[in-house]
Amino acid sequence: xxxxxxxxxxxxxxxxxxxxxxxxxxxxxxxxxxxxxxxxxxxxxxxxxxxxxxxxxxxxxxxxxxxxxxxxxxxxxxxxxxxxxxxxxxxxxxxxxxxxxxxxxxxxxxxxxxxxxxxxxxxxxxxxxxxxxxxxxxxxxxxxxxxxxxxxxxxxxxxxxxxxxxxxxxxxxxxxxxxxxxxxxxxxxxxxxxxxxxxxxxxxxxxxxxxxxxxxxxxxxxxxxxxxxxxxxxxxxxxxxxxxxxxxxxxxxxxxxxxxxxxxxxxxxxxxxxxxxxxxxxxxxxxxxxxxxxxxxxxxxxxxxxxxxxxxxxxxxxxxxx
Numbered sequence: 114x115x116x117x118x119x120x121x122x123x124x125x126x127x128x129x130x131x132x133x134x135x136x137x138x139x140x141x142x143x144x145x146x147x148x149x150x151x152x153x154x155x156x157x158x159x160x161x162x163x164x165x166x167x168x169x170x171x172x173x174x175x176x177x178x179x180x181x182x183x184x185x186x187x188x189x190x191x192x193x194x195x196x197x198x199x200x201x202x203x204x205x206x207x208x209x210x211x212x213x214x215x216x217x218x219x220x221x222x223x224x225x226x227x228x229x230x231x232x233x234x235x236x237x238x239x240x241x242x243x244x245x246x247x248x249x250x251x252x253x254x255x256x257x258x259x260x261x262x263x264x265x266x267x268x269x270x271x272x273x274x275x276x277x278x279x280x281x282x283x284x285x286x287x288x289x290x291x292x293x294x295x296x297x298x299x300x301x302x303x304x305x306x307x308x309x310x311x312x313x314x315x316x317x318x319x320x321x322x323x324x325x326x327x328x329x330x331x332x333x334x335x336x337x338x339x340x341x342x343x344x345x346x347x348x349x350x351x352x353x354x355x356x357x358x359x360x361x362x363x364x365x366x367x368x369x370x371x372x373x374x375x376x377x378x379x380x381x382x383x384x385x386x387x388x389x390x391x392x393x394x395x396x397x398x399x400x401x402x403x404x405x406x407x408x409x410x411x412x413x414x415x416x417x418x419x420x421x422x423x424x425x426x427x428x429x430x431x432x433x434x435x
Contacts, residue, residue: 190328192268193247193335200342201258204234207341211238214253218246220334236341247335254339270328277325284318 201207204227212222224239242250255263291311298304 189269189271190274190332191244192270192328192331193244193265194268194337195247195251195263195265195335196338196340197251197254197260197264198262198340198342199255199258199260200344202344204236204341204343205229207257208236208238210257211240211254211339211341214250215240215242215337218242218250220246220250223336231343233345234343238339238341240337240339241334242337244333244335247337251337254337257341270332274325274328274332277321277328281318281321281325284314284321288314288318 199207208225208227215222220240220242222238223241224237226238227236228234240250251263251265288311291307291314295304295307295311298307
């Protein structure tokens, strides 16, 4: 029994050794083949790596664009707009002072509307001032008289400016590409199609540039609308009144307005009634009189609906001997 067990163990060890040798040989061939495959596929993988690198660069650029809102306040693009109402003793003098303040700050007058009526005079000025001096100018204008109303609004357009810059850069590259292709065109059809494409791309670029210029104007120069009113000018921002007397007054005004409209319509229709209604009424009256004079129509015997006259029945002849 011991000899048999030893033989079996020897066979098993031999088999294990052979399997190990075969595995080592396979691993060696696999490594050499894998090296050859990796060396052969390295040129093919290079474009993919470049694409991944390009994608990573684009994501980096997008990340930089997304990080634009983290800029400091002085680096952001903000649009300031304000409106205010100031009651002054002399509207013309206050308007001159407001214009002088804006001019000294480096701004200009965008609009000037005035209505002179002594103490009831009003002036509406649209002022454009540099954004950096916006709040200072507003405070100076409030000192012209008694400030009744002030509204300040801001709009952050930093992301829009960054997006427009990126789109303009891309569109300029597209325009340059179209110009290069147009320079190498050899046929008439290619020349026409490339010219149309170039014109379309240039138009898109001009539109984007106009939007950027508009945002640049709004962010660099803020707008202030100032209403200067005299001491006797009515307040435009009066509160809405409610109550029975207010409703009665409003209803009476509506009634008078309705009656005025009704009388206006009646005055417009009356000439037509006189021109056509009176002759038509006279004609109807004449026709009725003629019908009355003609009298009722003749009737048949037995009444209008009576039966027609019938012949008497025949008399039977007498028999002989009767």
